[in-house]
Amino acid sequence: MPTPPSPRRPAPGQPRATLTREAVLDAAASLVRQHGPQGLTMRKLAAELGTAVTSIYWHVGNRESLLDALVERTVRELDEIRARGATPRARVLSLARTLRRELLARPHLVAMVHERGLTERMFLSAQQALLHEVHAAGLRGARAAEAVRAVQFTVIGHVLVERNRERAPVQRPGEPDLWDTRTAEDDRALARALARAPDAERVFTTSLRALVNGLLPPGTDGSAGSPDRSSGGTSDGPSDGP
Amino acid sequence: MPTPPSPRRPAPGQPRATLTREAVLDAAASLVRQHGPQGLTMRKLAAELGTAVTSIYWHVGNRESLLDALVERTVRELDEIRARGATPRARVLSLARTLRRELLARPHLVAMVHERGLTERMFLSAQQALLHEVHAAGLRGARAAEAVRAVQFTVIGHVLVERNRERAPVQRPGEPDLWDTRTAEDDRALARALARAPDAERVFTTSLRALVNGLLPPGTDGSAGSPDRSSGGTSDGPSDGP
DNA sequence: ACCTGAACACCGTTCAAGT
DNA sequence: ACCTGAACACCGTTCAAGT
Numbered sequence: 001m002p003t004p005p006s007p008r009r010p011a012p013g014q015p016r017a018t019l020t021r022e023a024v025l026d027a028a029a030s031l032v033r034q035h036g037p038q039g040l041t042m043r044k045l046a047a048e049l050g051t052a053v054t055s056i057y058w059h060v061g062n063r064e065s066l067l068d069a070l071v072e073r074t075v076r077e078l079d080e081i082r083a084r085g086a087t088p089r090a091r092v093l094s095l096a097r098t099l100r101r102e103l104l105a106r107p108h109l110v111a112m113v114h115e116r117g118l119t120e121r122m123f124l125s126a127q128q129a130l131l132h133e134v135h136a137a138g139l140r141g142a143r144a145a146e147a148v149r150a151v152q153f154t155v156i157g158h159v160l161v162e163r164n165r166e167r168a169p170v171q172r173p174g175e176p177d178l179w180d181t182r183t184a185e186d187d188r189a190l191a192r193a194l195a196r197a198p199d200a201e202r203v204f205t206t207s208l209r210a211l212v213n214g215l216l217p218p219g220t221d222g223s224a225g226s227p228d229r230s231s232g233g234t235s236d237g238p239s240d241g242p
Numbered sequence: 243m244p245t246p247p248s249p250r251r252p253a254p255g256q257p258r259a260t261l262t263r264e265a266v267l268d269a270a271a272s273l274v275r276q277h278g279p280q281g282l283t284m285r286k287l288a289a290e291l292g293t294a295v296t297s298i299y300w301h302v303g304n305r306e307s308l309l310d311a312l313v314e315r316t317v318r319e320l321d322e323i324r325a326r327g328a329t330p331r332a333r334v335l336s337l338a339r340t341l342r343r344e345l346l347a348r349p350h351l352v353a354m355v356h357e358r359g360l361t362e363r364m365f366l367s368a369q370q371a372l373l374h375e376v377h378a379a380g381l382r383g384a385r386a387a388e389a390v391r392a393v394q395f396t397v398i399g400h401v402l403v404e405r406n407r408e409r410a411p412v413q414r415p416g417e418p419d420l421w422d423t424r425t426a427e428d429d430r431a432l433a434r435a436l437a438r439a440p441d442a443e444r445v446f447t448t449s450l451r452a453l454v455n456g457l458l459p460p461g462t463d464g465s466a467g468s469p470d471r472s473s474g475g476t477s478d479g480p481s482d483g484p
Numbered sequence: 485a486c487c488t489g490a491a492c493a494c495c496g497t498t499c500a501a502g503t
Numbered sequence: 504a505c506c507t508g509a510a511c512a513c514c515g516t517t518c519a520a521g522t
Binding site for chain 3: 041042054057062063
């Protein structure tokens with residue numbers, strides 16, 4: 001949310017307004033977003049800010065605590081996610097989609113959060129919100145916990161794979177034949193479903209909707225619209241969607 | 243680019259014979275497993291091997307392609323995962339558990355695979371195997387693809403969170419009260435289910451079993467509710483691998 | 485074919501010294 | 504309170520020179 005409103009233009013050697021900790025963090029975050037943590041060197045950062053390398057140390061201590069501050073900021077940003085929508089179902093979907101978008105917007109920072117063991121902390125607010133909706137939909141106890149986790153892991157998994165495809169080597173056209181021959185085993189629809197590289201957001205929304213339909217009990221939501229699936233006797237696991 | 247030298251066999255017990263590419267990779271992998279990629283410096287590696295820093299360059303080119311080779315090796319190792327068990331259900335579970343174990347055994351290397359966009363490639367073999375079982379259980383087309391992805395994402399999600407807990411800051415005792423007050427909302431069982439830090443493997447197996455029960459159509463498997471496994475030991479995975 | 489030390493450019497960090 | 508350059512230890516990499 002806090003965007004760079006800094007009036008500073010990076011003109012190396014040019015005197016400017018006083019250097020502030022916020023300005024250092026902004027410039028550092030920008031470098032990390034573009035080139036990852038190893039693209040952030042104290043000397044490049046100083047050049048970007050037009051100061052001496054050593055000035056930075058006064059404001060942020062050292063490189064490690066600078067990265068820590070960036071991580072802290074990221075956690076705080078992800079913590080501000082709120083649900084939107086009328087029904088629990090819609091609100092869960094909105095949470096998942098927002099989560100996905102925010103994670104994809106800062107992959108390097110998210111990776112740094114993970115390295116520092118703060119992934120769960122980062123998800124805490126979203127987890128609480130998911131929990132609230134799942135509760136509102138009627139789930140309790142272990143069932144509710146499972147549902148929250150399922151959504152969370154699905155988001156993580158999708159983001160991971162998407163992020164991976166972005167930086168994947170060429171492979172995109174040659175990919176299908178990994179699946180064709182006997183791999184997909186006489187099931188062409190499956191082969192396509194697995195090998196295709198379509199609109200990632202659509203795929204995400206679709207499979208998440210299916211998951212939510214399987215997880216949440218029917219009837220809490222007018223928009224359910226799908227014929228109820230019979231699950232055998234005791235089994236109550238998530239079914240599919242449309 | 244330097245060509246790979248002939249596969250000469252170094253004396254098994256002896257730490258110091260002639261320097262070989264394999265020996266370099268082994269030592270490098272060991273350093274990465276212990277301290278992560280940034281713990282691998284060419285100079286430390288040379289010290290470890292008892293050679294001059296520059297000798298390494300003859301065998302592996304440079305640091306970047308050394309890391310590439312490590313990644314390649316990791317992908318190859320994860321590619322060797324095989325299913326075990328009698329029923330599709332059991333085989334899916336065994337695949338997931340083996341996958342989890344192998345991923346947890348080399349978190350840094352897995353992260354490097356991901357950075358290079360090879361995550362999907364690394365999962366390819368497991369994905370094919372999962373697909374085979376899901377097919378055997380009777381799923382087809384998009385349903386089968388969804389099931390494979392669900393298992394895959396669940397494994398990834400669990401490994402991510404587990405890994406995260408390992409390196410998380412203290413927080414373990416203070417964690418529950420994040421959930422207590424109005425967070426878990428009058429549902430104490432839920433609060434405990436979400437905040438607890440119990441045997442991670444058990445949690446994994448339990449939620450995966452639930453997922454599989456929900457995904458696979460009933461009737462293909464007689465052992466639906468069998469209370470067979472209660473031992474804590476890791477009993478199913480093939481301990482193949484280098 | 486394999487190994488070596490010297491040398492270079494870059495890095496994070498400290499510190500005495502400035503204002 | 505803030506900023507600075509010099510200096511140090513460490514890094515990856517190149518290269519001419521050894522065997």
